[in-house]
Amino acid sequence: MSQSLRLGVAGLGTVGASVVRMVARRAGAIAAATGREVRVTAVSSRDKTRDRGLDLTGVTWFDDPVALASSGEVDCVVELIGGSEGPAKATVEAAIAAGKHVVTANKALLAHHGAALAKAAEAKGVTLAYEASVAGGIPVIKALREGLTGNAVSRVYGIMNGTCNYILTRMEREGLTFKACLKDAQALGYAEADPTFDVEGFDTAHKLAILVSLAFGVEIDAEGVSVEGISAIQPLDLTMAEELGYRIKLLGVAQVAEGGIEQRVHPTMVPKSSAIAQVMGVTNAVTIDADAVGELTLIGPGAGGEATASAVVADIADIAAGVARPTFGRPTASLAPSERVAMQRHEGGYYIRLTVHDRPGVAAGVATRMAERDISIESILQRRSESAASKDPHGRSGQPVPLVLITYAATEGTIRAALDAIAADGLLAEAPQLIRIERE
Template sequence: MTHSLRLGVAGLGTVGASVVRMIARRADALFAATGREIRITAVSSRDRNRDRGLDLSGIQWFDDPVALARSGAVDCVVELIGGSEGPAKATVEAALASGKHVVTANKALLAHHGAALAKAAEAAGVALAFEASVAGGIPVVKALREGLPGNAVSRVYGILNGTCNYILSRMEREGLTFEACLKDAQALGYAEADPTFDVEGFDTAHKLAILTSLAFGTVVDAEGVSVEGISRVQPLDLRMADELGYRIKLLGVAQATAAGIEQRVHPTMVPKSSAIAQVMGVTNAVTVDADAVGELTLIGPGAGGEATASAVVADIADVAANMAAGRVRPTFGRPSAALRPAERVEMQRHEGGYYIRLTVHDRPGVAAGVATRMAEREISIESILQRRSENAAVNDPRGRSGQPVPLVLITYAATEGNIRAALDAIAADGLLAESPQLIRIERE
């Protein structure tokens, strides 16, 4: 008879409670899939007396998750506490140090300490699994780590934050402001009371850093991600994007360039016809560009207790199926020693198309002045959209009001350094009534 896999679950919030119920509900299927009984033998959470509607009879309770991690009654610790430091980190470190497999949904922990933890897991010969840390229920970690070993990846990008995609989807569909949509998202529980972490792109950056390591074999480097959130996107930008054949999504993008692996999070124009442009609401999506498969896209739920628990339980099943082996697949798809340091590529060196929305004074020669400054930096303009102010004809027989009006440019591929320099020159010329809006374009 095969030894069962004894789980210690640290953290009994929404995801933890879903995991406990799923392990019970799917007991037979999990046994059939893995050849091993999976039992929860220990749990830990902050408040022992809260009613979670869970049957925890016969399960050992720990007030201290680190004690749970060290318990002899546990083979695998499921860390669902969250946060890159404090009890989550201490729990995972204690588990690995005492030779226990770890399954975690903790993106912040992996993004900041992934390399060190992978090394510890390797030294102990145990698994450190984190499918749930990126894109919730989408099995993208497995796809990158095990599904594409014959491929060299050139780019991975995705919609990794449901809150931002929900807000942008509503702004687009209903013409509302960022602030109004954020308020609704908060009312619906899609956004936190302090939404900074989500809407300013930091959550996406953590997930991207993990994907980058898996896709390119680099040491996970969250600090190397350039981050820009969605709070400056205006309804006018979404309307202009629509007219020009694009949608605006907050993307995390990791891309191989001559200078190294770019890691960037920013509002992005994507062609309406792309798979990723169809992804609306809280749904997540990840696209991988690789030499053999070409383009591969995975779409699914990015959050929620059940969807996240689905990813956690898949990792647990992998541990159960493979623990007899006495060896496990390396955390980031290759041994720690084989991970390359991530070269940081400055955004100034990024090359791509740009959407630039200027607010110019509606005067003769403005468009020409803008075009000249662009040409000086060898920036080619693909298209230009100029909107007269609505009462222009009333103010001026030649149709010019002198009032601020939008002037939108789409550029061919240019470096960000040149774009910024041209915009500085245009501002110095006194042509701008407001600071410019700049949104990067990501092509398929």
Template structure:
């Protein structure tokens, strides 16, 4: 059997501790599969006293993770600190500079610094592996980079944030507000005290930027992702989606168009018959549209210690077996600049909820403004909420009412211009709600 692969684990939070336990628990199976013993020899974390479910007595503890990365007793560095800057970035850079392979679950680091780190890995002749950075335990990186190497990918999209999917699931099933569901998610540990990164779509955007590079051979362009979160979604929108045959999901979508690559994160209506519409709770799902295999959907746990550790250990096993691929599927010099497609040029169907003044001619005025921008309407629905019906059963109060439009394919720019004109006509009682439709 070859010489042992000695691991140094930086970061002993939920995932880091799970990795240490999994490597020990699966030691015999990993050795049999890779032809090499794999063992954790060093760790680094801020707190020595915390009980993590394993004995640290036999491990070399480093207060400074960069010192651990440079240590001669460590062959491979596992970075599980998190964050795009600071210690996480420093430890990865130090490991690569020392000619050591790195395994990480850090999507923010890769989204913002992936190109530079991949080039450093190439220069050093070592691997930078990151299966756990996108969709937790779902092997989507390997699926795109290796399993679909013979395919041309046209679109990658999915549910990549369990917090948002949990909130939308609860809102749909129980008719709760976003605020109430977020509070429950925080109490259950699904959402952070400051949930902005998750619920406003930035976490999904970082993951999408990585998948875009893999799927289309482009340089990572996290700043090119158009991002909207779920905080503006109302229970009424979910009820209307149900009536119209859709569900609302926060999707990250990367799509090849004639103008370039669209990268967008936003609440999306998906047909209830689609695979991705069936994914509920904290589960993640990624769908890949490719020329040879057609549509491939991968579904599974997108977070959690054991699930994420599973992906980390899979990368470690590949390194132990001598299996390595270019970080983003091809040498960094071969990655082409991403041609951004501004959101204004996106073309598709739209759900538009307008809160309009309840007076004659409003619906006709809205339809006229849409027609002026060559926007065809598939349906137009006027609804009073249950609260309105209870307080004004005959509908005589003139209280504003929801007017819901479903459009055929139209450009974002034309939709926005029509909505501006409708607002200018004084027809709206509040800002409109706009949700894109992603059809099969």
């Protein structure tokens, strides 16, 4: 058997501790599969006194993760600190500079600095592996980089944030508000005290940017992702989606479009019959559309200590076995520039909820403004308060009521222009709700 692979684990939170346990628990199986013993020889974390339930006998402790990365006691650095800057970035840079392999779960670091880090790793002849950075325990990185090499990918989309999926699931099933569900998610540990990164879509955007590079052979462009979160979703939107045969999910979507690659994160209506619509709770799912295999959907746990550690250990095993692949599927020099496609050019169906004054001619005025821009309406639904309407002999209360439109394919720019015209006509009682429809 070859000389053992010595691991230095930087960050002993939930995932880091799970990695240490898994490497010990699966030591025999890993050695049998790779032909090389793998063992943790060094660790680093902020609090040395904390009881993590780990046996660190014979393991060197480093207060400074950069010192761990530079140490002669490790061959491979496992970075589980998190964050796009600071200690995480410095640790990975130090490890690569010292000629050590790196395994990370850090999607923010890769989204913002992946190209530079991959180029540095190539120059040093070391591996930068990151299966755990997207969708936790789902092996989507390996699927895109290795399993689908013979395919031309046209679209990648999915549920990549368990917090958002949990909130939307609870809102749909129990009729709760976003704020109520978020509070429960925080109490259960699914959401951070400051949930902005998750619920406003930035976490999903980082993951999508990584998948785009792998799927389409382009440079990572996190700033090119159009991002909207779920905080504006109301229970009525989920009720209306149910009536119309849809379910609302926060999706990250990337697809080939005229002039480049669309990259977008937003609440999306998906047909209830689709595989991704069945994914509930904190579960993640990623669908890949490719020419040879058609539609491939991977579903599984997107977070959690054991699930994420599973992906980390898979990367470690590849390094131990000597399996080496270019970081983003091809040498960095051959990655094409990422050509941004403006969101205004996106074309698709839309769910539009307008809060209008319940009076004669309003629906006709809305339809007119849509028709002026050649926007075809597939269906229109209006809800009125029966108690308020009963006070008016013509059945009109004059009070704000929801008017829901489903459109056929139209461009984002055209839809926005029509909504601006409707607002200018004084027909709206509040800002419109706009949700894109992703059909199968």
